[in-house]
Amino acid sequence: MRVLLQRVSRAEVRIREGDAMRVAGTVTRGYVLLVGFTHDDDDAKVAWMAEKVAGLRLFADAERKMNLALTDVGGALLVVSQFTLYGDARKGRRPSFIDAARPEQAIPLYERFIAELRGTGLHVETGEFGAMMDVELVNDGPVTLWLER
Numbered sequence: 373m374r375v376l377l378q379r380v381s382r383a384e385v386r387i388r389e390g391d392a393m394r395v396a397g398t399v400t401r402g403y404v405l406l407v408g409f410t411h412d413d414d415d416a417k418v419a420w421m422a423e424k425v426a427g428l429r430l431f432a433d434a435e436r437k438m439n440l441a442l443t444d445v446g447g448a449l450l451v452v453s454q455f456t457l458y459g460d461a462r463k464g465r466r467p468s469f470i471d472a473a474r475p476e477q478a479i480p481l482y483e484r485f486i487a488e489l490r491g492t493g494l495h496v497e498t499g500e501f502g503a504m505m506d507v508e509l510v511n512d513g514p515v516t517l518w519l520e521r
Contacts, residue, residue, distance in 0.1 A: 373413045373421055373481070374457040375519040376406040379430050383450045383509035385499040393506065397497030402447035403430075404509050408457030409473040409481045417521045418481055422488030425449070430515055438515075442494055449489055452499035452507055453482050475502060 384398040405425065431440035431447070442449070455478065459467035473481070479501050489496045499505045 373410070373417045373521050374408045375421060375425065376454075376457060377425065377428075377517045377519060378404045378406075378509060379512045379515035380404050380450075381510045381512040383507070385450060385452055385497075386506045386508075387500050388504040388506065396499055396503075396505070397450050399448040399450045399495075399497055401431075401445060401512075402442060402449055402495075404450045404452065404507065406452050406454040406457060406507075407482065407485060408454050409478040410458055410471050411473055411477070413473060413477075413481055415481075415484055418485045419488055420521050421519065422485055422492065424519060424521075426489065426492040426494060428517075430517075448495040448497065450497045450499075450507075450509075451482075451486055451489065452505065453478070453501045 380402060382400050383404045385396050386393040387396050427441060429441050430438050431445045433439040455469060455472040458472035459469055461467040482501055486496055486498055
């Protein structure tokens with residue numbers, strides 16, 4: 373399981389529907405999580421990752437040290453599925469996505485991850501699995517972390 377986490381001052385995900393766009397999720401202060409799954413991912417990895425994300429202290433305290441968690445600042449999460457996190461571009465010009473979990477495995481893991489995050493009491497907005505999406509964000513800091521389990 374891979375998560376690209378970006379601390380944001382605001383973010384929004386829109387779903388493309390033909391020529392139209394619809395807003396699926398929006399957050400102000402918080403994290404955008406781009407999430408990808410591979411073949412050996414399971415509920416234990418998902419639970420670990422949700423706990424890790426919920427507990428990270430990436431917001432500045434009064435001394436300007438990253439010492440505050442999402443709950444401390446009233447932050448929220450925008451979770452977006454992104455199988456391309458498992459893209460392998462070492463050979464050729466077109467990436468291989470053989471390491472990305474197929475939708476029949478990845479969708480339940482994605483839904484479980486969202487449920488685990490909501491179970492921590494955090495406000496969670498989402499994209500839509502498999503949809504063509506536009507993700508707009510303002511990376512605060514910038515702070516970006518690569519998390520893998």
